[in-house]
Amino acid sequence: MGRHSLPDDHAATGGGDRPPRRRRTVVIATMLVLAVAGGTAIAAQGGLLSFSKSCEDSAVHLSMMTSPDIAPAVRAVADRARKDELRSDGHCLDVEVEARDSYKVADELASGTRTPGYQIWLPDSDLWLSRAKGDGDAVAITPGDSIATSPVTMAVVPKAAKSLGWPKKTYSWAELTGAAMESDKVRLGSADPARSATGLLALAAIGASADKQGGDSDTRVAATAKLLAQRMSDGDTQVVATLPQDGSGAEDGNPARNQAVLLSEQAAFAHNAESTGDGKVGLFYPKDGTPLLDYPFTLVNEQKQTTDESRAALRFMTLLSEDSSLRTLREHGFRTTDGTADKAVVAAAGGRAPQPYAEQQPPAPSDETLQETLGMWTITVQSARLTTVVDASGSMATIVPGRNQSRMDVTKASLVQALNQFTPNDEIGLWEFATTLDGDKDYRRLVPTARLGATEKGGGTHREKLAAAFAALQPVPDGATGLYDTILASYKEAQRTYVKGKFNAVVILTDGSNQDERSISRSALIDELKAIADPERPVPVLAIAVGPEADREEVDQIARVTGGGGYQVTDPAEIQAVILQAVMTAGQNARSAE
Known part of the structure; x- marks a missing residue:
């Protein structure tokens, strides 16, 4: 949006000293697939604030999806613009404002299943922008300026x-x-x-x-x-x-x-x-x-908007920063874009000295912090039951560039670290796989899936036993990647031992594609998973492709059949964060389907 010139009547209304506005273009690298539902408010319609005939004939009509908390203020600005016959490049500006929860709009845009009927989106936080980008099929969005804060x-x-x-x-x-x-x-x-x-x-x-x-x-x-x-x-x-x-x-x-x-x-x-x-x-x-909360003004499908529409949208964003609009936002309890406290607003909201309501705000949390927080929340809200399945093929002995450690060594350390994110009520087990690992089987169960806080025979907790098993994993020198049979076997076992009320999933870590010529084919595996998947007992497969030889697209295609997904890490040290991301994404996907 910064490339556009301002519409010709920028100085027609407003003026005076305005607080600085921030360009909000940084987005969060996390995906959530959330529930989509209908709008929650009715926007002002023509007839209540009708244009003159000359203005109606030239009007540019825009639809705007807005976070419910700020919708009344934005609607008031749009109504005033309609009443005053505000123009953009000679065209009257008509913005229809509808309220809808930001997470619902983010899901709609991320899914990319249909072209949205709105040109502007105003979520309550820029953290929704990257979630709206989805994983490739999303509707394009263009972040603009923050218009208010709270x-x-x-x-x-x-x-x-x-x-x-x-x-x-x-x-x-x-x-x-x-x-x-x-x-x-x-x-x-x-x-x-x-x-x-x-x-x-x-x-x-x-x-x-x-x-x-x-x-x-x-x-x-x-x-x-x-x-x-x-x-x-x-x-x-x-x-x-x-x-x-x-x-x-x-x-x-x-x-x-x-x-x-x-x-x-x-x-x-x-x-x-x-x-x-x-x-x-x-x-x-x-x-x-x-x-x-920072309320970023965002264009939706800008490349498909006409020049008049995109310039009219930019004109409305500019209008929202002008003095009359800032007064309207203040009257509805919002702060300016730099977060400056207004004593009257603070007092009406319930703030009193010496509460530090005027202190400088801290830096926004990092992408990684928000991702880990969501992963922790998902695990906490619904305890996890995970079957962890680790590739033990010979290629896991490959040295990781820049480290004096093998893929297996770094993977083990990352898995042990990931254990710290789980509570004693979470259940985790461990399998390993490589060709002919256990007779004709490509897989072997090392530790049964059980509560991390459970006491093991002989003393110690299940968490301690699992950490020791992670640490003991070793690559099989002549072992190849027996991926397909392992996915099917671990999925069936997770289904058989499904625990209601927990987030049940299979976490597969592999550094290569299937190399077992005797195994089930990929197409047959997908067909089998489709046939046995049970929406009443969901077990998403979370497949993590480790290293440059791993095929993320392959594992993603397989995992999506189960409601899961595929992920890629170039460094095994990233596994901990990706497991949390995968759990969070699949967990929220399951909850939104309820």
Whole structure:
């Protein structure tokens, strides 16, 4: 979008000093396949704010899909532009605004199954942009400027806020969630981080804060996520509804109501505007920083838009940064794009000094951090049951470039490290495979799939036994890659031992294509997997191609039949992160299908 010149009437309205706007073009390298559903609001239609005849004849009509929280403000700007007959290159501007959850739009665009009927998208966070890019078939999107921001906070009803020392006492994220959850002192709820940028950013901030405390931070964060999951709402609108609006549900005697929720400042502003007395919330702003929702203006299918449409869209983005629009956004509880706090907005939302509501926001969490946070969340919400199947063919002895270690050595270390991301209730087993490894079989079960926290005969935990088995893996000198038979056998075993209520999956790690000429063919394997796949007992195959000789497209084609997918790593040290990504993606795909 930066290549476009501004439409001819840029200076026609607005003016004055405007806060700097940020170009938001960095996106998150994670994929989630999420549920698609219909829109949740009706946009202003012609007739209510009709054009004059001359304007109607020249109007450029645009449709805009907008995060529900900011939709009323954007719709007000669009209505005013229609009423004032605002023009772009001589054409009147008519923008129809519809509200829809950002995760739903991201899924629709990522799937690429149909051409969207809108030209503009305004999600609540730029973390959705890369999810919308999918894995190759997605509708093209062009990120533009952020038009507003809102910090992520914790909203607390008066009685619970007082018990936590609000507003004088300040906490880090880890301290605040720890204090809120201590002995069920405060019932804390959250929107699903897989469907809510607010929930995900808050959970990532909690994790970063826990890391600074030192000690077993992973365990503490997983415990926090587990407790949040027990009071989880599908989305931001639903989690706000768990708060009392008039004080009637704020007392301890109503366990159905939350006393605190992870919420944006703007959502608290809107809630307080509709609430009375003890129904209003106070806001805690953690002293280690409040991440921002940033509302990136995004063009959809720009290459298929006419010149008039793309320039009209750019004109509307510019309009949203002008003084009159900034006032409208402020009136709806939003901050400017640089995150500067407005005392009136903060006060209406429930912020009070000395809460650090005006402190500089921390840097946005990295792609890797968000990916790991989502992976941890998926595993925590629904305990995992994974059969890990590791290639033990001779090629795994190949030295990794830049390291004095073999593929197998680096793979083993990465698997042991990945174990730290799983809880004692997760179940993991281990197979290895190479041609003629066990008589005529290309595969061998080394450790049965069981709870990591279970006590093993002779002492020690299953986690310790599995870590030792990972460490003992060795390449079979003359072994070739017996991939197809192994996939089928491990899939059938995972189906046979399926545990309801857990995320069941088979994780295959291979550094090559199938080399067993006696095995089932690829087409026959795919047909067999299709035939035995059971939607009531889903077992996605998560296939990780390790090294340059591995065929990611081949394993992806096979894995997709089961609801899983294929992934590629050039360095086995990346396996830990990719396992989390694969679990997260497949886990959310399964949940969205429910």
